[in-house]
Amino acid sequence: MFHSIILYIVGRFLFVFINLAALYLLIRGHNAPGGGFIAGVTTALSFVFLTIISKSGDIKKLLIVDPIYVMITGLSIVYFLCLYPTFGFKAVLTHSQFTPLLFDVGIYMVVVGVIGSVMSAMIHNTEQLP
């Protein structure tokens, strides 16, 4: 899109940096401002950024997996966490030691997957337009 080699190189570093920040937000979410949703949107922002600086508009080519699978994995984690306590005869969605973080990770993945898919779909479908 707005192709410039400097922007591209700087952008790559920035991409990593933003994602590290997102990871930080995700992990500390339970105790300080942050959490799965915020982290997810941050990561998604980094994708947007990447899309803008990269040559091709389609971020699917830049990513290893289709965002839709990320989304499905996240959703599955969340639903699994819902049902998991029933095996231990506890109420649905009862949390234990690490499950809140896992829940946040699920949310994170869903948000990333959704925004990523929407973005890629939008760009893919408007490429041919003037």
Added chain:
Amino acid sequence: MTSNLIVFPIILPLITSILLILCYKRLYFRRYLSIASLFLQMYTIIVLTTQVIKENTLQVLYVGGWDAPYGIALTFDLLSGIMTGICVFLAIITLLYGFGYTPIKKEHLFKLPLFFFMIAGIQLSFITGDLFNLFVAFEILLIASFGLMSLESRSNHKKYTYPYVALNLVGSFVFLVTIAVTYRLLGTLNFADMGVRSHLLTSDPRLWVMGVMLIFVFGLKGAFFPLYYWLPKSYPILPTPTGAFYAAMLTKVGVYGMIRLFGTVLPHSLGTLHTLVLVLAIPTMLLGILSAFSKKSMRDILCFNLISHIGVIMMGLGLFTKESLTASLFYMIHHMLVIASLFLIAGLIIKMKGSDNIENIGSLWKTSPLLSGLFLIQGLSLSGLPPFSGFWPTIGLIREGLSQGSYILVFSLLASSLLTLLSMVHILFRGFWDTQSPNVQKPVPYFKPMVGVAGILVLVSLGLGLYPEPVLKLSHDATEMVLNQKAYQSQVLP
């Protein structure tokens, strides 16, 4: 723990839809899977309902183990049992019918997942005992139904989804404001806790305003009088199986919300709100049905009929006695079955004649007596004529209306019943009795089991009419349970 079972009617469709997305390649497997999941869901609902009936108390699940009012409480009483049960039953029927209606190759990949998400939303709204959770349920329902609607409608009809989503978003916004208002006013969002706290406030107009806002929210979902504008244009653009499900279930979610609100949550002494519903019931009953006569397409006519019958349910709601609520509930059950089957019949006609415009079809009386019979039964049933299922609640409503001196309401009820009959006769004349109009396509052979599926639905509603006693008792017990606020509160609040 048995109470965990409550979450299954919600979580099963959610998981099913993930699986349906994942196995997008195995078309036949997807269909088997969806039906199997629905049957499993039905099983859990039956288990839960029998438990409710046996113990005569509602089942409660505190999600996450957090007691009410702090966490989210899911409550399953007889009303939830009835509504969820009918929802799954109709889902099975319309899905099976839809499998015959749409060729497997043409079925959109996301149709089934979205359908299941929608079911999850519907079931959640029937089961939840928390206002914000109900909002979430409505969101799931709205977005899923909108998605499904835009996927399934033809491209030249997509613009008609706009009123649907626009008005429902207004509703969502108001709902959100209402939740804020409720929290500010009562300091809680749990139904039981709201009930306890609002008892102190019966003469406070702030509570009334909150009630009116909730009526607006549920009324918008349930297509009450000035709020039904989204309905008549949006349902007919759906393919009939989906349309049947929408027509039967979606408005009833709003009506269910009203019953829950009036019965379980708000104090029973808020006469002003009941009067508001009664006042709205009259134009809903009459104007809806009058508009039906200006339409030519069978599904359009049915949609306007649907609005009118929401008015009938509102009447029972507004009269607010045990008997009138029982009648309303029975009417709702009857109406869900009948309107769905009429939509399915319209679908069969579309398959046979290529259109459901009643001016363009005709002579069905001669060519397909079975279909005509099914239509006649359901048409009469819809108008509340004996001995079909609509008749029994009508008696109850007349009785309650008279004993409360609401003559205008009783008159409107009877007038809407007569007008419904006329609009059914209108379809009968043009679509069934008239000679075939020249601009109709050649009859298409259709998938025979579809008639069977529609027939099952008709038989069920016929049975409901001829032997109403068990369902009448069921709806009576359900009403009793809904109205027993003390029991509800002591069950939910530890």
Added chain:
Amino acid sequence: MGVSLSFILDGLSYFFGLMITLIGALVFLYSRYYMTGPKEEYGRFYMYLLLFMGTMLGCIFSNNMITFFVFWELTSIFSFCLIGFKYADPEHQKSALTALVVTIGTGLYLLVGCVIAGMGFHTFQISEMVSRYFTLPPVWFTIMLVCILIGAFGKSAQFPFHFWLPSAMKAPVPVSTFLHSAAMVKLGIYAIARFYPILSNHPMWAPLLITIGTLSMTWGAVRAVLSHQIKEILAYSTVSQLGLLVLFYGLSFHGVSHDYFHIANHMFYKATLFMVAGILITSTGIRDIRQLKGLRKYMPLTAFSCAVAAMSMAGIPGTMGFIAKEHILNMFFLLIAHQSLFFGIGFVCFILSSICLFAVGCRLVIPIFGGKKPPSLKIVKPRLPIQIPAIILSSFIAIFGIFPSLWAFLFSSFSVHQLHKFPMDTIHSVSSFPVTKAATIGIFLLGYLLFRYLENKSLSVPAIPFPTLPSLAKLGSTVTHFLRLDKPLDYLFIVIGFLICATGWVSFGFHQPLVGFISDAIKPSMLDIVVTSIICLFAVATVVVNGWIGRLISLTTLGFLISVYFMLHKAPDLALTQLLIESVTLILLLLLLTRFSASTKKIDHRLPFTSLRHILKICISIGAGLWIISILIMMSGPPASPPIGSFFTLHSQSLAKGLNAVNTILVDFRGFDTVGEISVLVIALLGALGLIHRQKDLFSRKS
């Protein structure tokens, strides 16, 4: 609900059951020879007819008011099917519809009556009602009476519901014979007789029955004289005769006597005449009696039965009709002793209608069968079997007319306690009053003169318009248009307007001024005021600025400022979320819209307040704004109960092992909401992808 299938077996129901099965059997025989057409139509016809007879008997024998009503409405439905038997013809459809609307519509009144009866007597069992007290206020009894009578009048084609019956004559002749002379229209009479013990004590009972009965009797008779279509004549004379029966029940104050005789008389002669009419129609194809002449040679048996039946209608000695007429005249003369104007008018009308019916009787026999057949008239000789049922019925008329004691012998045991007079006086063939004889002779003379007078005249009466489906459709489109259902852009006004009005209505009776709530709730800091005023500025800018980029930017700035507001009120999580969401939305929208820039230039540049719609929009927007402000003010008072929120801030660490209360609420306390909202995200994505992509692109786009 107190609804059960219980049956009542007394003289009244036995009598009606007997008559209906008798005439039904004859009609079944008759239709075998009358109906022509394909075999499947045959089957359909008999199916309807049998179903009708079944429901008819069900109605007559049911003891429960609700079951009674169920069968009552079912007879209307099958009558609808039978009238519309030739379904493709729009005329037939119209008459079927008229009959359906009138009978079902009045039936709904009956339902109301039944429900009131159930409420008042605490039972739906008709047999128990007689012995119980009506517990509701007396006005309810009046309403119940009127409702039940309206139902009965509708079914029996009484004034002002009489018009459905002549139009129902489009049905095949056997249907008219059975439903519209003998069975279904008698159901109203049956209802009157059945509810006589319960209702007749009410002061409204007699005046209502007498008024309606007199009106229908007279109007029907006059119309019958003036009509020319044979079935129409019969239909109007049926209206007249049913009116007479209604009048008869109204006149019988202290128990009824010989009502069976009147009913049977009418059933026999009317069914005969209808059968004769059917024979005439099948053999000549003509319905207008002015064109029929000199038929006696071709169908002597039919001529005989027609003559007997017509004599009975006219009331000539030797038939049942004569005795019936004498009986009623006697009743009148006994009542006139009361010197009430009411009875006087009734009497005059009775004489008038008797004269008319005499003329009708003459018209049905003398011109049709007498005289010479014009050569242009083509006749197919009717077969013998089709004529037999009419002969059987007409012989009944003659037998019971000549030997009324035989009738008394057969049917005296059918009388019902509380309905009939005891002991019942015997029916005499020759009246005891000399005045009666004089009156009878007068009727004969005047009737014959009327017949002669009308013989060469052709008068016609304009038909009464009845609302039909097209007119309803017109009304429907008016309503639709008025509600602007077809203009989807107007709905927001209506919906938001409703919200404002409804909340306003509820808080209208609110005595405390709203302002009272503001008092100490809002204490904004300086910073708050600055931020909010900038927010307002951008809100206005969003509307005022031209061009979508400007609007988008100001909208996003608005969002950012709201996050500042969140920050001010110590909600960093909300602020962060708001900030991020605004950025993502802005970037995505920009990405998307820049590509559509060519097509998004069209923006409304018209000045505000130029069109009514614009003004309306502004009004509604301001209204919505005011609404939410007033809601906020109203709710900003002290909360009624302590909010549960403090629980979360207090216990988020101890219970949910997290310091961030917002996150513990989202993940733990109310995690289920989050599950739902996450699903909403996914659903929205699925919907969007489904719209954007075609099917095959959905999963395989790694090109």
